Amino acid sequence: MRIIGNKWTGSILWHLKDQPMRFNEIARQLAGASKKVLAERLKAMEENKLITRDVISSKPVAVQYKIAARGLNALTILEELKNWTLENDL
Secondary structure (H helix, E strand, O other): OOOOOOOOHHHHHHHHOOOOEEHHHHHHHOOOOOHHHHHHHHHHHHHOOOEEEEEEEEOOEEEEEEEOHHHHHHHHHHHHHHHHHHHOOO
């Protein structure tokens, strides 16, 4: 829970599950998260090997984030948690 239990972490994984995204694309999907918090979450998720950060352009610097194998495994756990909440009307 220390790794995937932070606010926005599950949502970020969910949005990255289908395709890599750039920072501003993720920010648009998570309208309630500040860019500061989003940057902190992405950095922590990268350190925990849930996502990878790829530089796609150097001038101007552009990066994209994509879900890593460990992130996909975490996503299955979050999916089970979602199913549990639905089954129990929570």
